[in-house]
Amino acid sequence: MSQDVMKHPGLNLGPAHGSDDDAAQGMIFGFWVFLMSDAILFGMVFATYVTSLSTHALAGGPGPHDLYNIKSVFIETLLLLASSFTFGMASLALKYKHGKARLVGWMLVTLVLGLGFLGFELHDIFGMFAKGGVPSRSGFLSAFFDLVPLHGLHVTAGCVWLICLVGQIARYGLDTKTKLGIMRLALFWHFLDIIWIAIFTVVYLGGLA
Amino acid sequence: MSIVADSGGPFLGRLSLHSLPFWDMLQHPTMSNIINGIIATGAASLVVIGALVVIALLTKYKLWRPLWSDWVTSTDHKKIGIMYIVIALVMLTRALIEAVLMRAQQAVGLHGGFLSPDHFAQLFSTHGTIMIFFMAMPFLTGVINYVMPMQIGARDVSFPVLNSISLGLTAAGAALVMVSLVIGKFSTGGWFGYPPYTEATFSPGVGPDYWIWALSLAGLASTLTGINFAVTIYKERAPGMKLMRMPLFTWTALCTAILMIFAMPPLTVATSQLALDRYLGFHYFTNALGGNMMNFANLFWLFGHPEVYILILPAFGVYSEVIATFSGKALFGYRSLVMATMAIAILSFTVWLHHFFTMGQNANINAVFGIASMLIGIPTGVKIYDWMLTMFRGRVRFTTPMVYSIGFILLFVLGGMSGILLANPTIDYQVHNTVFLVAHFHNVAVPGVLFGMLTAYHFWFPKAFGFRLNERWGIISALCWIFGFMGAFFPLYALGIMGLPRRTVAYAQARYVPLEWVAFLGALLLLAALLALLWQLWISIRDRDANRVFVGDPWDGRSLEWSNSAPPPEYNFAVIPSVQGRDAFTMAKENHSAYERPDTYKDIELPKNSAMGLVIAALGFALAFGLVWHIWWLVIAALLAVIASMIVRGFARDTTRLVSAQEVRREHHRWIDAVAAATAVSRANECKTVNVGLAQHQANGVVP
Numbered sequence: 001m002s003q004d005v006m007k008h009p010g011l012n013l014g015p016a017h018g019s020d021d022d023a024a025q026g027m028i029f030g031f032w033v034f035l036m037s038d039a040i041l042f043g044m045v046f047a048t049y050v051t052s053l054s055t056h057a058l059a060g061g062p063g064p065h066d067l068y069n070i071k072s073v074f075i076e077t078l079l080l081l082a083s084s085f086t087f088g089m090a091s092l093a094l095k096y097k098h099g100k101a102r103l104v105g106w107m108l109v110t111l112v113l114g115l116g117f118l119g120f121e122l123h124d125i126f127g128m129f130a131k132g133g134v135p136s137r138s139g140f141l142s143a144f145f146d147l148v149p150l151h152g153l154h155v156t157a158g159c160v161w162l163i164c165l166v167g168q169i170a171r172y173g174l175d176t177k178t179k180l181g182i183m184r185l186a187l188f189w190h191f192l193d194i195i196w197i198a199i200f201t202v203v204y205l206g207g208l209a
Numbered sequence: 210m211s212i213v214a215d216s217g218g219p220f221l222g223r224l225s226l227h228s229l230p231f232w233d234m235l236q237h238p239t240m241s242n243i244i245n246g247i248i249a250t251g252a253a254s255l256v257v258i259g260a261l262v263v264i265a266l267l268t269k270y271k272l273w274r275p276l277w278s279d280w281v282t283s284t285d286h287k288k289i290g291i292m293y294i295v296i297a298l299v300m301l302t303r304a305l306i307e308a309v310l311m312r313a314q315q316a317v318g319l320h321g322g323f324l325s326p327d328h329f330a331q332l333f334s335t336h337g338t339i340m341i342f343f344m345a346m347p348f349l350t351g352v353i354n355y356v357m358p359m360q361i362g363a364r365d366v367s368f369p370v371l372n373s374i375s376l377g378l379t380a381a382g383a384a385l386v387m388v389s390l391v392i393g394k395f396s397t398g399g400w401f402g403y404p405p406y407t408e409a410t411f412s413p414g415v416g417p418d419y420w421i422w423a424l425s426l427a428g429l430a431s432t433l434t435g436i437n438f439a440v441t442i443y444k445e446r447a448p449g450m451k452l453m454r455m456p457l458f459t460w461t462a463l464c465t466a467i468l469m470i471f472a473m474p475p476l477t478v479a480t481s482q483l484a485l486d487r488y489l490g491f492h493y494f495t496n497a498l499g500g501n502m503m504n505f506a507n508l509f510w511l512f513g514h515p516e517v518y519i520l521i522l523p524a525f526g527v528y529s530e531v532i533a534t535f536s537g538k539a540l541f542g543y544r545s546l547v548m549a550t551m552a553i554a555i556l557s558f559t560v561w562l563h564h565f566f567t568m569g570q571n572a573n574i575n576a577v578f579g580i581a582s583m584l585i586g587i588p589t590g591v592k593i594y595d596w597m598l599t600m601f602r603g604r605v606r607f608t609t610p611m612v613y614s615i616g617f618i619l620l621f622v623l624g625g626m627s628g629i630l631l632a633n634p635t636i637d638y639q640v641h642n643t644v645f646l647v648a649h650f651h652n653v654a655v656p657g658v659l660f661g662m663l664t665a666y667h668f669w670f671p672k673a674f675g676f677r678l679n680e681r682w683g684i685i686s687a688l689c690w691i692f693g694f695m696g697a698f699f700p701l702y703a704l705g706i707m708g709l710p711r712r713t714v715a716y717a718q719a720r721y722v723p724l725e726w727v728a729f730l731g732a733l734l735l736l737a738a739l740l741a742l743l744w745q746l747w748i749s750i751r752d753r754d755a756n757r758v759f760v761g762d763p764w765d766g767r768s769l770e771w772s773n774s775a776p777p778p779e780y781n782f783a784v785i786p787s788v789q790g791r792d793a794f795t796m797a798k799e800n801h802s803a804y805e806r807p808d809t810y811k812d813i814e815l816p817k818n819s820a821m822g823l824v825i826a827a828l829g830f831a832l833a834f835g836l837v838w839h840i841w842w843l844v845i846a847a848l849l850a851v852i853a854s855m856i857v858r859g860f861a862r863d864t865t866r867l868v869s870a871q872e873v874r875r876e877h878h879r880w881i882d883a884v885a886a887a888t889a890v891s892r893a894n895e896c897k898t899v900n901v902g903l904a905q906h907q908a909n910g911v912v913p
Contacts, residue, residue, distance in 0.1 A: 026367045030440040033470060037432055041474040044511075048482070048493070048504055059492070059499035136490035139499030145491070146482065160852075164859050172862060181859070 008032070010187060011091050013179065020176045024183060031184045035191050038154075042195050045147045046202065052143035053207075061138035064207030067128045073204050076120045077196065080155075083113035084193040091186045094179065103174075104166055107182075110189070114159050121152050144203070151199060154192050161185050222840035223415060228393045245328045248310070253391040282818040284369035285779050286354050289376050291673060293351025294666070296383050297344050303387075304339040305739055307332045312697065312732035316725045318715045329714040330397035331416070335386065337400025338420060340654075341516070342427040343383045348662040349523040350379070350434055353462045356669060357438065359770035359777065360456045362447025362786045362793075365816065367440040370864075373822030375430040375437070381829035382426035388834070389419045396420035399712070401509055402483070404494035404502050409487045415837050417487065421480045422833035428476045431519075435469025438462055447769070449788035453547070456768040456792075457540060460547050461526030464554040465519050471558070472515035479508035488836075506568060510561035518557040521653070522550060524661020525592060528614050531668050532596050534764050535611045536603030537892065539792055542595040549588035549595075556585050566634045567641050575634040582632035589625060593618060606892060608764075609683030613664040616691040617656045624652030627702065645705020648698045655694050663690070663742070671763045671902070675775045676753040680896045682745035689738030696731020700724035758902030759880070760887050763895060765904035767792040772803060774880040775902055780813045780868060783877035798906065804884045810870040810877070817866050824854050 006012055008028040013021045051057075090106035093099070125148075128134075135145035162185060168178045226232055230253045234246025267273055280288055311332050314324040324332070358366055366372050389395040396416035398407040407417040442463045446455070455463075483505065485491040492500040533540040540546065562570070562578040596618060605611065627649040630636050640646065671677045701709075704724050709716060749756070761775040769786055770777075772794045784807045790796050797803040828851045835843030887903040894900060 026440055026444040029444060030367060030436060033436045033439055037436065037470045037474055040471055041478060044475050044478040044508060048478070048508075051501065051504060052499070054499075057499040057501065059497075061498075135485075136492065137498065139492045139501060142482075142485070142491040142493050142500075146485070146493075160856075164856050168860060171860065175862070177862065 011095060011183070013095055013183070016097070017095075017179070020179050023176050024180055027180050028183055028187070031187055035187060038191070039195075042147075042150070042198075045143075045150055046198065049143040049147045049203065052140045057139035057143070059138040059140070061141060062131060062133050063140065064203075067131055067133040068204055068207055069124055069127055070204060070208060072120055072124050072127075073200065076117050076124075077200050079113050079117040079120065080193055080196050083110045083117065084190055086110045086113060087186055087189045090182070094174070094182055100169060100174065103182075104169060107162060107166060111159060111162050114155055114162070114189075118152060118155055118159070121148070125149070147203065148199060151192065151195055154188075154195075158185065158188055158192060161188070219842070220840070222835070222838040224392070224838050224840070228415075230391065241325055244323050245325045248324070249328065249390075256387050256390050278818065281823050282373075282820050284365070284373050284816040284819055286358050286366050286369065286372060287673065287777065287779070289372050290351040290353075290355030292376055293347040293354060293379070296380060297348035297351060297662070300339050300343040300347070300383055300386075302739065304336050304344055305736060307336040307339075309729075309732045309736050311336065312725075312729040314714065315716075316722075316729040318713070318725065319719060319722055320717060321715050324714060326714045327394075327397060330399075330712070331395050333712055334396045334399050334402075334416075334420070335389070338396075338423065339386060341400060341520070342424060343379070343386060345520050345654075345658050345662070346427065346431060347379055347383070349465070349520065349658075350375075350431070352527070352662065352665045352669070353438060353465070353523055355673060356665075356770055357459050357462045358441060358445065359773070359781050360459045360768050361442060361445060361450050362769050362782065362788060363441065363445035364780050364782070364785075364813070365445075366437050367444055368437050369816040370819045370821050370858075371433055371437055373819060374825045375434045375822075377822035377824075377826030378426045378430035378433075378829055381826045381833065382423045382430070384826075384830050385419060385423045385426065385833050385837075389416075389423075393419070393837070401513065403509075404483060404486070404505050405496050405500070407483065407487075408495050410495070417483070418837040421484050421487075422836055424476065425480050425484075426829055426833060428473050428480070431469050432473040432477070435466045435473065438466035439470060442466070447785050447788055450793070451788075453544070454788060454791045454793070456526075457529035457543065457546055457550075458523070458526035458768075460550055461522040461529075464550050465522045468515045468519045468522070468554055468557065472512050472519065474512075475508045476512035476516075479505055479512065482508075484836075503568065506565050507561070510564040511558075513564060514561040515557045517653075518553055520658045521661075522553065524617075524658050524664075525550065527661045527665040527668070528596060528617060530768065531610045531614050531664055532599050534668075534766055535606045535608055535614075536600045537606075537765070538599055538603040539767070539795075540595070541598040541601075542591070543791065545591055546595050549591045552588040553585060556581065556588070560585065563632060563634075563637070566637045572634070579632050579634045579637075583629055586625060586629055593622060604892070606895070608667075608896060609678070609680060609687055610664045610668045612684055612687040613660045613667070613690075616687065617660045617664075620656035620691070620694065621653060624649060624656065627652060640705055642710055643705035644701040644709050644711050647711050648701035648705060651694075651698045651701075655698070656691075660690065663687070668764070669770075671756075671758045672761065672770060672775045672777070674753075675759055676749065676756040677758060677763055677896070677900070678749045679745050679752065682741055682748065686738050686741035686745055689734055689741055693731050693734030693736075693738050696734055697728050698731070700728045700731070704728075755898045756900075758900060760884050760902030761880075762794075762904050763900055763902045765892060765895070767795040769793050772797065774883075778873075778876055780815060780873070783807065783810060783873050798904070804881060806878070806881055810874045812870050813868040813873055814865050815868060817864055819858075819864070821854070821858055825851065828854065 005015065007021055007025040009032060010028065013024055015021060086106050086109045090103055090110060093103040093106055133141055135142050165178060165181050165185060168181065172178060230249035231246050234242045267276060280292060283289065310324070311329065314322045314329060317323065354366070354372065358364070386395070393415040396402060396407065396412070396419060398412065398417055398420065402417060402420050405411060407420075442455070442459060482491070482493040486493050486495060486500070492498045494500050494502040494505045529540055529546060560578055560582045562574065563582045566575050566579070627645070631640070631646065631649055667678055667683055704721055707721065709721055758775050761773055761777070762771040763775070764771070772786065773782060786793065794803065828847045831843055832847035832851065835841070835847060884903060887901045888899065889903045889905040890900045891905050
């Protein structure tokens with residue numbers, strides 16, 4: 001198993017998985033391409049946010065210093081980073097055939113961390129609402145509520161997908177389709193982690209600097 | 210801004226009798242209301258009657274079952290391609306009639322005319338929206354779908370069910386635009402829907418909502434299509450089909466796919482932000498509370514300019530194939546054409562600002578984008594020379610596709626020239642927002658994109674349906690398109706320089722009148738061109754038995770899509786071809802390795818039919834319709850059903866079926882027997898009934 005048999009970028013199943021490894025080639029490549037398109041989507045929303053930091057866009061409403069709760073956001077960051085690690089462990093369990101129990105275990109830990117992240121994020125959003133930070137207040141707040149909840153919606157979709165995959169494992173075991181599903185969700189999950197790092201840096205650290 | 214305030218009721222949302230096109234006319238029967246009401250009602254009736262006629266015919270000829278099992282649930286890229294093109298032709302018909310109506314209004318538009326300003330604004334908004342998103346896009350997506358997998362020697366696209374879903378989303382968007390004729394009114398904000406005019410403050414009706422959701426559906430469809438095409442071209446090529454051996458049409462399909470992947474997200478962001486403004490009172494583009502409409506302009510054109518090249522690149526690919534084939538020569542400057550295509554794809558992301566030179570940025574920024582815009586003329590010029598040099602010393606056959614192609618070269622150069630003029634910000638300041646601009650972009654869009662798609666239609670029709678189209682009516686139609694275009698749009702260059710603003714329902718200067726009439730006559734000629742095209746289709750179907758080309762190569766084609774029967778088997782190739790070089794089928798014919806009987810056959814795995822495309826189409830339409838009319842229960846139900854259908858599909862296994870080796874063998878031998886029995890035809894006779902799709906050998910442009 002050398003470098004030159006890589007079927008696609010990222011973690012490969014490897015020849016031990018036989019035809020599943022071949023099936024991954026087009027499917028995982030296609031998902032990478034989808035992520036590129038999704039990255040542009042986030043890029044545009046980031047651009048909207050960055051251009052909405054002006055006095056004009058704040059429109060006399062509350063700004064980052066009035067609204068952001070860095071402590072809570074830091075906890076969210078740690079939860080999401082940890083979930084990326086645990087999904088990595090799930091991927092390794094899949095690749096090296098550590099057994100269904102271990103794989104599903106790591107996936108469920110990931111799910112719990114993801115739900116924890118969403119819980120803290122919702123808590124933050126309601127905290128902002130309570131301080132008058134609602135999206136209809138200003139251009140700046142509109143842009144904020146496009147970017148951060150868009151990421152949150154992605155994480156929510158990832159959680160639903162994860163539950164469905166666990167259901168598919170229960171129903172069909174580790175067949176080709178569940179394996180490829182787990183590999184794609186892994187890419188999606190790590191991608192969202194990277195987006196969050198950008199959000200944490202640009203929105204929160206940048207906003208409070 | 211409240212959601213509830215403008216709701217008519219919990220069950221029907223904003224729907225009421227006022228949504229019907231004749232209601233105003235009955236309530237307030239003024240002369241203007243009656244005329245506009247009759248036109249709108251007539252159009253709505255056409256939609257309704259058209260739908261009823263289709264339903265009646267399907268029932269009469271018992272076609273519901275074949276429609277279901279052979280078409281709408283099919284995952285075959287060829288069937289999906291054909292369905293895309295059917296949508297495009299239906300939408301072309303509507304948008305062309307609208308164009309003629311607009312030209313008629315302007316011809317009598319001195320101090321008035323017969324259309325109300327609001328009605329006129331709806332006409333130019335739907336005309337533009339349809340022509341871009343529901344005519345040109347489905348047409349080129351359909352052609353790429355049909356042709357590209359066969360050109361690279363593949364059995365299907367990488368994701369056949371996703372392909373069907375893309376078609377469903379496009380169809381739902383098109384249906385939404387059609388329904389806007391019958392229920393409610395479409396946007397009056399133009400095809401790019403600039404806020405703040407399209408915000409709830411100034412356009413509180415359903416119009417911009419129809420526009421937003423139709424575009425959202427179409428945009429999502431195109432993103433998924435782009436991914437599908439790009440992955441197919443990268444991963445499904447036959448052995449030996451290296452990138453630099455791909456037919457040029459496939460190259461342009463690849464560049465278009467890449468543009469779709471990167472250029473569609475800005476549109477999604479722009480329309481969804483406008484929707485949030487309108488539905489939930491956000492302030493992205495409003496005048497009040499820190500909104501900034503320049504963000505919309507930038508986002509929209511960051512999509513909108515690459516979109517122009519999404520449209521034109523596949524047309525360039527079609528011309529490349531057609532000119533090489535009908536000149537009996539290999540394409541001149543293949544490598545330079547590939548590089549020019551790639552260069553255009555990249556440059557297309559660097560020029561979006563030229564759509565709003567006059568909107569306030571400083572002169573240096575305008576200069577940078579002006580220069581970038583002019584640079585695109587260079588690779589485009591390379592292409593024009595390559596096509597001309599392909600014809601040079603070839604034996605050019607003036608078939609219908611070739612007539613279109615030559616019309617394209619002559620007219621497109623003019624459109625390009627006026628584009629170079631407009632790329633200069635100082636000139637743009639003088640003529641922006643006049644019909645000079647309208648003349649320019651129609652001059653590249655009609656001879657470029659539309660002629661390209663019609664060329665593709667004539668070129669590949671025999672492949673898709675197994676018989677040639679009538680040549681005489683093809684040429685009549687092509688000449689009507691060419692001269693109709695010249696009549697309709699050349700006057701607009703002059704009118705633009707004389708100062709006529711675009712999108713004007715009426716004007717006060719009598720000197721505009723003569724040229725307006727010329728343009729109207731040109732528009733009538735364009736309508737005649739469309740009728741000739743439909744008539745050609747009708748008589749070609751009538752005479753189909755005399756014009757069969759089952760052997761599959763009526764034009765002495767050069768690439769692999771001509772190397773199978775017409776129509777091709779659903780798996781395209783009995784045995785995946787092995788490619789030795791560029792122009793793979795021409796090489797095979799020269800080496801006498803075409804039309805072989807392989808020793809062994811294998812079972813072929815194909816995707817099973819899937820109702821997913823239809824389900825997503827229905828739910829997508831319901832979701833969008835509910836959103837337009839604020840019918841919230843429908844929105845929630847449709848959204849949940851979309852999620853549920855995706856989850857159920859995730860649990861589906863057993864999604865493929867096998868075509869047995871014996872069946873493949875039987876079908877292949879039937880075709881090879883037909884090849885052996887056929888008489889090869891010389892190029893002089895290719896448009897006669899003796900052409901059954903087998904070409905006499907020719908080399909280096911020497912036509913036997």
